[in-house]
Amino acid sequence: MTPLFARYSNRWQQLPARDRLTLQLLTLFLAATLFWTLLYRPQHQALQQAEQHFQEVLQLQADLLKLPMLTTAHNPQPNTLAGLVTSSTAAANLIIERMDSEDSGRLNLNLGGPLEGLLKWLDEVENQGINLVSLQLEVSPQAMVQARLSIEPY
Numbered sequence: 162m163t164p165l166f167a168r169y170s171n172r173w174q175q176l177p178a179r180d181r182l183t184l185q186l187l188t189l190f191l192a193a194t195l196f197w198t199l200l201y202r203p204q205h206q207a208l209q210q211a212e213q214h215f216q217e218v219l220q221l222q223a224d225l226l227k228l229p230m231l232t233t234a235h236n237p238q239p240n241t242l243a244g245l246v247t248s249s250t251a252a253a254n255l256i257i258e259r260m261d262s263e264d265s266g267r268l269n270l271n272l273g274g275p276l277e278g279l280l281k282w283l284d285e286v287e288n289q290g291i292n293l294v295s296l297q298l299e300v301s302p303q304a305m306v307q308a309r310l311s312i313e314p315y
Contacts, residue, residue, distance in 0.1 A: 242291065246286070253282035255272050279298075293312055
C-alpha cells in the first residue's frame with residue numbers, strides 16, 4: 162500500500178495550490194453532505210416521528226381521561242331492564258320463576274326467595290330508576306316470599 166500512497170502523495174504535491182484548495186473544499190463539502198444524508202437527517206426524522214407519536218399518545222390519554230368513568234369492571238349493569246333484573250335478583254338470592262315483557266317496556270315478574278332479599282332488591286332497583294307499578298306478596302312463616310310484580314323504567 163505504500164507505493165500506492167507514495168504515488169498519490171507525489172501527484173498531490175505536484176498539483177497547484179489553487180487546485181489542492183479546491184479539492185480540499187470539495188472533499189469537505191462531500192463529507193458534510195454525506196454526514197447530513199447518511200447520519201443526521203435520518204436520525205432527525207426518526208426523532209421527529211418519535212415526538213409526533215409521543216404527542217399522539219398524550220392526546221389519546223387525555224381523550225381517555227375525558228371519557229366518563231365506566232363501572233362495568235366492578236359493578237356490571239346491563240343496558241336493558243331485563244338484564245338489570247336478572248343480574249340484581251341473582252345478587253339478592255332471588256329466583257326468577259317467570260318474566261314477561263310488554264311492548265310498553267313493562268316487565269311482569271314472579272319471584273321467589275327470602276323476604277329480606279326481596280325488600281333490599283326492591284329498594285335497590287328503585288334507586289336505579291325503575292318504577293314499581295304493582296306488587297302482590299305471599300309470605301310463608303319461614304319468611305320466604307312469592308312475589309308477583311310489574312316494573313317499568315321511569
